[in-house]
Amino acid sequence: MSRLRRVPWWSWFWFTLGVIYFILPLLATLEFSLSMERDKISLLAYEKAFADKDFIETFTYSNLLALATILASIVLIVPTAYWIRLRLPQARRITEFITLMPFVVPAIILVFGLIRIYSAPVTIPFTDYELFRPLTNTHFGTNILIVAGYIVLAMPYMYRSVDTGMRTVDVRTLTEAAQSLGASWFTIIARVILPNIRASLLSGALLTFAIVVGEVTLASFLGVDAFGPYLFLLGQHRAYEPAALSFVSFLLTWLAMGLIQLFTGGQGQAAGAH
């Protein structure tokens, strides 16, 4: 059939247009970030951006937040997904509903609710007995709040990654085998289940990383000195350094997604704090 050998002009046209839309903003950002010195291409903007003490601090801090979010998500979600698969299939629907809720409650609404609840002392319902001081009053409390918020934002992706991972391994047989060898629940989850779903865990972790580093809504409303708010402020009074850091952010996202592609070999996933 001649139709199959014809050059698909129409497809090429749309593909080219798509590539242009993808590439142009990146190219423009790169070009701009390299032109800090007059009439020549230089990495001065990158040098200046990386040398800034505040950059190093906020970027490190955001990475720590991402790490804390990833670890806490795993501790929270893996045993839950495991338990639902093994013993509690009747909890599947409600859990899936909860993990989809963050799509309905966007970051700006979530932080609104979190601030209204946790900027007041937390009491036992219907009494005046105070459980703990307002979380937003202390540094430690704010950190807990923001990590909790990030866990919520990343939950749809993390839960789905973990659940998909568990679908491909025979959780029940693995558990029986481990139990017959005398393993405790902790050993089963940490040394049998986790290694078996490591590819999905990694993809969930990288997506979480892409969401948290550079996140700006929760961080700025909770008053946390993270990378997102820093980049925003830098953009208010500098020109070239923010462009350089934006390009670096893009490379980081690219790295995370590339690794996911590499480890799962599957379809890409979408997330993000828009």
Add this chain to the structure above:
Amino acid sequence: MAQTALPAPKFKPASDWKNWLGVAPFFLFAILFLILPSIRLFVGTFTDGDGNFTFKNLTDLITQKSILDAYWLSIRISAVTAIGGGIFGFLLAYAVTVGGLPRPLRSALITFSGVASNFAGVPLAFAFVATIGRTGFITAVLRDTFGINIYQSGFNLYSFWGLSITYMYFQFPLMVLIMAPALDGLKREWREAAENLGATTLQYWSRVAMPVLLPSILGAMILLFGNAFGAYATAYALTGGTLPIVTIQIGAQIRGDVLHNPGLGYAMAMGMVIIMGISLAGYSWLQKLSERWLRS
């Protein structure tokens, strides 16, 4: 009879509540950091300044012009980027799946879509400032090479269309990610059958492929709508809060009671949650419809 259906004796259900203990930490977390905050906004919607029950916040919500304008602006931006991004994303997904482009281009596009749909917020805003801002790359090229000054002819990045063009950067890749698997689901036999019966390409698309794909396309567009509707960081970084979409207004309300009524802020947030909820429900319903054809 083979004895494969025997239940594993070790897993006799223990008493039910003990099993629920296993998921208690997760539910406790969800209640504390997701459900309680949502309930707080819900309760606030129906509470006046003195803590009494009221419907006034809701009636204010639909009578105050500035708030209605904010919703309308958000809806317009979300609709424009959902439809525009949806059509463009669909055509791209078409090109790399059934459109006859070489296979490697497909995985390249999918990976790039994964990156672009995650590339949002402050860096995205800055990238578009560097591209079509006043001194942006494209702006300069158009002015110096083609003699077209887009800013003199009324374009402004910090406006409705500017924000829409920026949102498109994460909208159409999301469409590609959703539509590529759906287009894969189109069975080759359908096309062959249509051709054997003498159908043209146009007839095949309008009478066979499109009706099958339509629920996915609509569902994905609704998801795109919600995606843009809930966006805050990109808009804030780009316009600094001058374009009064709903999320920006809510942000201003959190920072300081700009509506001079805390209850109204809660009501605004609730209205948003409801719109997002409807769009997610619509998406999952249409997704189920499309699975009948595409995944059997």
